Amino acid sequence: MWIALLLLGLAVLLLLYARRTRRRNEPPLDKGMIPWLGHALEFGKDAAKFLTRMKQKHGDIFTVRAAGQYITVLLDSNCYDAVLSDVYSLDQTGYAQVLMKRIFSLDLPNHNPESEKKRAEIHFQGRALTQLCNSMQNNLQHLVTPSEMGLKVSEWKKDGLFDFCYSFLFKTGYLTVFGGEKNNSVALAEIYEEFRRFDRLLPKLARTTINKEEKQIASSAREKLWKWLASSRLDRKSEHQSWLGNYVQQLQDEGVDAETQRRAMLLQLWVTQGNAGPTAFWVLGYLLTHPEALRAVREEIQGGKHLREEEGKKNTPVFDSVLSETLRLTAAALITREVKQDKKIRLSNGQEYHLRRGDRLCVFPFISPQMDPQIHQQPEMFQFDRFLNADGTEKKNFFKGEVKVKYPSVPWGTKDNLCPGRHFATSAIKELVFTILTRFDLELCDKNAKLPLVDPSRYGFGILQPAGDLEIRYRIRS
Numbered sequence: 228m229w230i231a232l233l234l235l236g237l238a239v240l241l242l243l244y245a246r247r248t249r250r251r252n253e254p255p256l257d258k259g260m261i262p263w264l265g266h267a268l269e270f271g272k273d274a275a276k277f278l279t280r281m282k283q284k285h286g287d288i289f290t291v292r293a294a295g296q297y298i299t300v301l302l303d304s305n306c307y308d309a310v311l312s313d314v315y316s317l318d319q320t321g322y323a324q325v326l327m328k329r330i331f332s333l334d335l336p337n338h339n340p341e342s343e344k345k346r347a348e349i350h351f352q353g354r355a356l357t358q359l360c361n362s363m364q365n366n367l368q369h370l371v372t373p374s375e376m377g378l379k380v381s382e383w384k385k386d387g388l389f390d391f392c393y394s395f396l397f398k399t400g401y402l403t404v405f406g407g408e409k410n411n412s413v414a415l416a417e418i419y420e421e422f423r424r425f426d427r428l429l430p431k432l433a434r435t436t437i438n439k440e441e442k443q444i445a446s447s448a449r450e451k452l453w454k455w456l457a458s459s460r461l462d463r464k465s466e467h468q469s470w471l472g473n474y475v476q477q478l479q480d481e482g483v484d485a486e487t488q489r490r491a492m493l494l495q496l497w498v499t500q501g502n503a504g505p506t507a508f509w510v511l512g513y514l515l516t517h518p519e520a521l522r523a524v525r526e527e528i529q530g531g532k533h534l535r536e537e538e539g540k541k542n543t544p545v546f547d548s549v550l551s552e553t554l555r556l557t558a559a560a561l562i563t564r565e566v567k568q569d570k571k572i573r574l575s576n577g578q579e580y581h582l583r584r585g586d587r588l589c590v591f592p593f594i595s596p597q598m599d600p601q602i603h604q605q606p607e608m609f610q611f612d613r614f615l616n617a618d619g620t621e622k623k624n625f626f627k628g629e630v631k632v633k634y635p636s637v638p639w640g641t642k643d644n645l646c647p648g649r650h651f652a653t654s655a656i657k658e659l660v661f662t663i664l665t666r667f668d669l670e671l672c673d674k675n676a677k678l679p680l681v682d683p684s685r686y687g688f689g690i691l692q693p694a695g696d697l698e699i700r701y702r703i704r705s
């Protein structure tokens with residue numbers, strides 16, 4: 228009897244959902260063929276491919292159904308800031324909480340991300356940023372010594388470029404931001420291995436498509452990382468001035484228990500270390516597979532040698548263009564908000580649309596502006612000088628037709644949600660690339676090797692990761 232009633236209730240619900248129709252002034256509605264599920268499978272498999280197809284079909288705004296949820300996707304980059312600035316109608320905490328629970332097994336219901344972001348901004352700028360960057364440089368220089376690498380000078384070693392870059396930047400970032408007792412290279416390698424085990428499964432955890440065996444791997448990695456992170460430098464009082472110490476203080480002020488604080492450390496480990504390493508991989512990967520770009524960067528480094536070290540590293544328009552171009556091609560975060568009340572939005576062409584309460588809004592800068600062929604010619608190609616003017620200065624002006632675009636690329640998030648660690652990340656990536664190019668001989672094992680394709684399951688989770696790797700050999704220069 229109860230089961231029959233339950234089934235009946237479910238059927239009514241399904242029917243109600245299935246009956247949703249497009250109202251006046253709402254974006255085009257595309258429910259997909261499968262009841263309730265809609266486009267969920269295609270969306271999850273390769274978000275970029277799916278959303279590009281939808282954009283070609285419907286234009287810069289449309290609503291799709293995925294697993295019972297209606298998601299309005301906005302791809303008009305000139306209005307991202309204006310739309311997302313309405314934090315009253317568009318909530319970012321609800322969905323973030325869901326993901327935190329799924330990925331990090333973490334509940335922070337009373338956490339205030341707004342005040343946390345403000346604090347983070349303070350800790351990643353000015354004098355604090357200079358100190359962090361100095362500490363990061365020292366840590367990196369220590370990690371690339373022959374003794375730490377377990378490598379004799381001039382001895383060749385083979386590796387995959389992805390792991391080579393990711394492990395260096397992870398270890399450097401970990402020592403700089405987290406520190407702690409586990410700071411020798413064997414211990415750091417162990418932390419990196421567990422972090423990667425977890426990081427590899429992150430999209431599946433987020434989409435709840437993880438199988439039993441993978442779930443065990445992820446849980447075991449999480450447990451170990453929670454334990455190690457708890458013993459990191461957080462316990463020391465002097466560190467309460469640091470960003471991480473401050474974050475823990477905020478959690479304590481909010482009454483968060485010790486176990487949850489421990490779990491929150493892994494969230495911060497991923498936020499701070501999950502993107503810089505993969506970016507360094509793509510930068511070096513593009514350089515190694517584009518000799519002209521590599522030559523230009525090397526010449527810039529050579530040209531800056533007569534300057535004091537700091538000045539030489541500051542004025543690097545060619546490298547900056549290479550980094551911007553790399554980020555344009557690989558930064559693919561999906562910015563998601565819950566629509567808390569019915570809302571009217573205006574696209575940059577003046578056309579107005581209604582968003583319905585209870586739906587989700589997604590902005591995907593990877594498709595527009597970053598891969599928009601009307602903004603960037605041959606958008607899928609790596610052009611190292613795309614962000615350079617003819618006179619060698621930074622190119623800032625980009626157009627879509629006659630209209631100037633606000634941002635040619637949005638790797639660090641939108642105006643109200645900018646990554647507070649962006650300057651630190653840029654500095655760390657640059658330091659690693661310059662160190663490798665000046666202190667190492669580094670070459671592809673196969674001179675004709677191509678960059679691997681991206682792993683399509685990573686769309687939506689920050690910097691993309693490759694589906695394979697590039698085999699390299701390297702040695703420390705004498």
Ligand code: HEM
Binds near residue numbers: 344506560648
């Ligand atoms: C290439 C490297 C990086 C990229 C592309 C990147 C990108 C982003 C983006 C797009 C967001 C906003 C996410 C959102 O809207 O929810 C964000 C948030 C953040 N990033 Fe980064 N980031 C990078 C590296 C770093 C580093 C190295 C640090 C610190 C050491 C850092 C610290 C943060 C923090 C604290 C937040 C706020 C997270 C929150 O909302 O709770 N990021 N980052």
